[in-house]
Amino acid sequence: MENIAGKKPALSWAKNVAMATMVLIWVIPTLGLLVSSFRDRDQISATGWWQAMLPVELTARARTGTEATPEGGLYRVEGVIFDDEEAQSYFSGTPGDISAFGIRGAEPTAYPAGTTADLGDGETLTVNADGSYVWITPEEPGNRGQRVYFAAESPPKLTLDNYRTVLSGDNMGRAFLNTLTVAIPATIIPILVAAFAAYSLAWMEFPIRGLLIAGIVGLLVVPIQLALVPVLNLHNEIGVGQSFVGIWLAHTGFGMPLAVYLLRNYMAGLPRDIIECARVDGATDFQIFTKIILPLSLPALASFAIFQFLWTWNDLLVAKVFLPSADEAKVMTVKIADDLLGSRGGDWGILAAAAFVSIAVPLGVFFSLQRFLVRGLLAGSVK
Amino acid sequence: MNPLIQGLATIILGVGGCIGYFYASNLLLDKVLYPAKGPNIASNIRRANIIRPWLFIFPALLVLTVYLAYPVVGSAYRSLFNRSGDEFIALGNYVALLESPEFRRSFLNNALWAIFVPVMSVTAGLIAAQLSDTLKWGNIAKSLIFMPMAISFVGASLIWKFVYAVDSDIGLINAVLAGLFGAGPIDVIQIPFWNNFFLMFILVWIQTGFAMVILSAALRGIPEETIEAAILDGANPFQIFFRIKMPQIFSTIVVVWTTITVASLKIFDIVYAMTGGNFGTEILPSYMMSFMFRDDGRATSVALVIMIIVLPVMISNIRQAQKELR
Amino acid sequence: MANLSLKNVEKTYGGAVTVLEDIDLEIETGELIVFVGPSGCGKSTLLRMIAGLERITGGELEIDGTVVNDVPPAQRGIAMVFQSYALYPHMSVRDNMSFALKIAKMPKAEIDERVNRAAKILQLDAYLDRLPKALSGGQRQRVAIGRSIVRDPKVYLFDEPLSNLDASLRVATRIEIAQLKESMPDSTMIYVTHDQVEAMTLASRIVVLAGGGIAQVGTPLELYEKPENEFVAQFIGSPAMNLITGEVIQTGAETHVRTKDGGEAISTVPTLPEDLGKTVNIGVRPEDLVAISGDGPFLYHGKVNITEALGEVTILYFHPDAEGTDPVIAKLPGIHKSMRGVDVKLTADPDKVHIFEDGQSLLYRDRPRKRITAGVH
Structure with a gap:
């Protein structure tokens, strides 16, 4: 049937499209299952499996450091938030830029990155996109840093953990x-x-x-x-x-x-x-x-x-x-x-x-x- | 004993037992009962040949009788007794079934399955067969559409649970709804009535490959000359498909259709795994399973209802087989 | 190395459908008997009954004087070559040839010796370890024959063994079978075919079967020269013998028959005075007709309708005398151009003219009449 004279190419094009559509409907669900089975739990709940190859914006929880330098009656703590172990546990590789941060779990992204959050009593926290932060507090931090929530892009993570x-x-x-x-x-x-x-x-x-x-x-x-x-x-x-x-x-x-x-x-x-x-x-x-x-x-x-x-x-x-x-x-x-x-x-x-x-x-x-x-x-x- | 070792032992025992039985019984027949020598050689051989088929068929016949033939009778008998099996209640179980709204719902749902699934599977299978036979990558396409045949109903249910999930980061349907129309998430599994179709589609997804493979073989079996003659007669591709090809593969379509109908009447796993029979998706086999281990009388009566529905197919198959033997 | 005797052999299915009846036949050691006949005449059934693959429903079959009606195939001392060769596709040539010997528990050394000897005869030495699917059609055919030879059977049975080969191979293999037979003069062979050339070239005697019975048994030339009935006359030879209706006008050692259209046939078939005036069919083979000119006596006179020039001969088809009758056909040596529409007179040597009454040749008027219901073609 391939060699018949005067055959319309449009029809064969339509056939290809129809077949491809059908094959996709038949294969995609299984593919989804396969991809999902290799994805990290946090990533599954953050984005669909069809975005598995894209970075995922995750909300992480961390604490600042406690090594403070006194500065005119206040204490200044500086550091990079990604150095915190808890923060690292969220990300599989090098995290991307921080888009926003917050200090309460209910509002993890209350402040855009680079802005300074006023925590009251003269206490402020600035978290920049690259993860560096400045925390200024009137009291000496002691051994617990400030709780920080932030959202940052995590690179795609495929694992055999599941x-x-x-x-x-x-x-x-x-x-x-x-x-x-x-x-x-x-x-x-x-x-x-x-x-x-x-x-x-x-x-x-x-x-x-x-x-x-x-x-x-x-x-x-x-x-x-x-x-x-x-x-x-x-x-x-x-x-x-x-x-x-x-x-x-x-x-x-x-x-x-x-x-x-x-x-x-x-x-x-x-x-x-x-x-x-x-x-x-x-x-x-x-x-x-x-x-x-x-x-x-x-x-x-x-x-x-x-x-x-x-x-x-x-x-x-x-x-x-x-x-x-x-x-x-x-x-x-x-x-x-x-x-x-x-x-x-x-x-x-x-x-x-x-x-x-x-x-x-x-x-x-x-x-x-x-x-x-x-x-x-x-x-x-x-x- | 470790089940795995037990399994190995069973294989050896089973296979060895079979070979031993067949070998020994034939030996007994040929050497001891009716030896092919001596004065009665001709009649001995004839007698041995009358008995031999029965030696060959006996084990299969025994298994078929115990596991399929007897249960038909056994179930019919058991369904006439009450829950514990000690009191004869005649058609009491059936009366109870008729009065039960769940049974009516299951019955109607099952009817829906028996219509929708074959229609969709055969149509999709026919389209896939027709398309794939004319495309260069047709064999790959066929293989992919056929693939769900290998997947368990439970596995398939899980696969589609992902697609149907309410969370638009999991469920493809809700993701598309949200992405294209900005619509809020819907739980397709809980939409009254229509949820049945989402469950049925899982079976369609599985059975289409079966229909496609068989119909594709049938399409290829059509003599090419008839199609070429139609082309010369000026028929367009649709006319060729509906007026030349379809009539020639009609009997195959009937076979595929009935096979899928029977399968959709017996299916249990999908409903069990997807909804557990909730949200108005109960069908007879899952309804029956809700009585299994609790009320054998009721369970067998539901099974018998399924049997009665399947009976016409069975009778026509038997007729067909007898026709072919003649 | 065996003689066969069939006495009144009969085959019916379910007591209702009779396929063969009244088969009486004696086959001597060393003969090559060919069963021929149109399809459906029962020739394969008869062979399969001799093999033991079909039960004999009446009469007796003897091999070397023993009735073997109830003896299973393997114990009859026969070997069979099937039309499809029936090679075991999963076994090598060697295993195919030794299968029967292994089943008979023959010592391995002897099996090897027999297989090798047969392979040498059939030039299969180089292919012993191949599977059948790796062989050509002719080679498969030889393996099938080799499988019979190794068993050294009393009787060889061939069921249309050449019909799956193409034309040129068929001729070559036919000659090989003839040579094989020559090299085993003591072996008895029965050969079924629907191809009369095979029958004529191979057979020591031919059995023509038709309509569930034997139409004639005889050597190839007997059948050709002295057919017992119209069926055999028309079945053997191509194109088929012409039959022309006429009336006996002179009896004696030479018989004269006046045909409807005024011709007069003279035959050396003797007739009796009471045959005078009888309506008979004269039979003349197309190749025995001779074209004549002038006003002398003629056997047939007609207008040529179609000519087929084959090179060494030209076949003339005359206008049929009436609706539904077969046209007279003449086969003239050489090339005859532009004969179409020409009036031709034909005659024949009286030795070559046969006379049939009610389908039976007057040469064999004392033999019991055969009921033949089947047509020739």
């Missing part, structure tokens, strides 16, 4: 391991069981085969919600209860229809000649399965494995029901939905980091194995 906090402090590390523990066996075990069943449904003749295939197609859409209560009760009765064993079994069961369906479709599409040739060569069904079908079905097995891995990794519902609610057994989705969103609802940096920890692995899987994912999707829904 990740450190999430992984160490919030048990997210444990939750990560738990998610892994749930996802891997729940991905591997159904594959083999489903592959054998798929082979028999694709290549063996037996009476109610068609009925079974139809039944599996039907089970594809059964809402999991329906299975929760009876299966949990069953697990409790047979002593499995709420446990990792329970969730592995549950995921195996819930993933089985898709597994059998996908694999059967794929296997049924393998060339009949090859299977018959193996039969003429003397292979038994078991040998045909292990030596011919299984190696040839690797793409489909990979597709299903990716699906099942993403599904078990990302699942919230099954984990909430089949895993114990104790903190040490929580998977990441439960941890985020139940704990972090509640207790740290306003702590955006932590939330972003937690979310990113939980979606990093699926995203990695997605971008490295997208090919198989697409193939699996197509096998599952288009003939």
